């Protein structure tokens with residue numbers, strides 16, 4: 001290779017000139033060895049980059065690589081455009097206008113605000129009265145089944161039992177198992193029950209966490225630490241279906257794990273396992289599949305991923321955060337199902353949210369590993385701290401024992417029969433809703449269901465109308481559904497409260513689609529442009545239709561940051 005030899009020669013020349021002017025380097029042996037080191041370093045550098053380029057070409061193909069470069073270039077150039085003085089002022093103005101509008105909706109203008117501690121503590125009655133006002137604030141009616149996801153059970157009896165369990169352990173902290181032995185026992189039992197639900201083999205182990213994101217972060221961290229300890233991987237990479245939960249992207253940012261995204265194309269909307277295989281290299285620390293994913297409620301081909309993971313000897317995490325206590329019951333409930341758990345030998349870790357369809361109060365989740373040794377990679381142990389030898393299983397130090405008690409109480413009070421019945425009811429409703437969308441004359445021609453959802457989420461998009469206009473019109477009718485992007489779609493995550501009102505949901509959807517069709521007809525008569533996918537309308541249409549189509553999403557980032565700021569506006 002002429003390119004590789006030319007460079008070191010010129011290096012050598014420049015080195016020689018330096019040598020001439022420096023008496024210190026006049027020893028010929030020293031010159032030779034320095035020269036050698038220089039060549040070795042350069043060759044390693046070259047090898048490293050050649051390897052990277054080859055990996056890229058293998059993973060994405062030539063056209064894919066060019067397309068990626070083009071996308072990056074467009075993003076960067078558009079970023080510069082947004083920073084031009086005139087443009088920047090205009091963008092800032094529009095962003096702050098949008099945030100003011102959000103503020104008007106989120107932060108009540110006339111309520112009494114408490115910004116400092118009261119001089120004297122309030123009486124119990126006063127606190128109670130204020131809490132009653134707060135809980136009654138105008139809100140989207142989850143109690144009446146108007147909210148997708150969010151509240152999965154919500155029935156009085158279970159809530160009362162959870163509150164009682166919480167009350168008994170309000171002061172408890174599992175960091176002190178000698179002080180709160182009951183909490184230690186309950187925590188271990190919750191993990192054991194979930195392990196058994198997912199057919200964990202002997203020797204498997206798990207931990208409880210504060211939520212699905214926490215579970216996923218820990219699974220990624222453990223995979224990274226494992227790869228470093230066992231394979232010496234210092235530049236970790238993981239391969240993600242595009243539809244995998246964003247918590248994996250968070251893990252990538254927090255733990256410096258490079259992410260390769262793999263498309264989940266129509267008609268199945270499952271991750272393309274052949275593409276996953278092409279992206280594997282010696283830095284790969286983790287493969288990921290969802291059972292099911294959040295956006296479309298689709299279960300990836302976990303069996304194929306497991307086979308690949310076994311063959312290439314790479315850990316595979318299955319995200320069952322949403323599937324939680326529904327997927328394990330599909331078979332018993334008589335619904336169509338696919339393999340997803342530890343019975344597939346390539347599956348090395350699973351996240352399962354007890355606070356979703358496990359019906360425990362929020363702040364509860366579990367992460368499971370095929371082996372206890374794998375779990376130990378998520379532990380943090382500090383043997384030398386002046387505060388004493390310190391060990392914690394996850395990211396938190398102190399943790400709420402009361403939440404563990406409430407989780408344990410939920411699991412044992414609902415029991416296998418209860419979860420089976422809930423699965424029948426919730427998945428049964430999702431199937432009825434999907435069927436209605438596929439077959440009702442008002443909906444069938446217009447709405448298209450994404451893939452073949454097997455669990456509780458039904459995602460759909462409009463064929464001719466603007467999907468986000470439909471989402472906004474449903475919001476206007478009091479529904480809180482989820483707007484999705486890439487492609488534009490809407491989903492409903494069916495919960496127990498929704499099972500009671502799903503027919504009203506379907507009827508409203510029919511009315512909304514009919515209404516939007518009528519608007520299109522009027523537009524056509526007036527000779528106006530069809531809204532088939534562009535232009536601003538309601539909130540979802542503005543956010544996803546306009547800002548979402550930009551090559552650089554920094555405006556969306558500004559809006560979302562403004563939203564987070566508002567969450568803390570007292």
Ligand SMILES: *Cc1c(COP(=O)(O)O)cnc(C)c1O
Pocket residue numbers: 211212213214216245247290292293294319320321322323353365
């Ligand atoms: C909800 C969810 C998560 C994350 O759970 P949080 O409890 O919100 O942190 C992860 N994966 C999927 C598929 C989910 O639906």
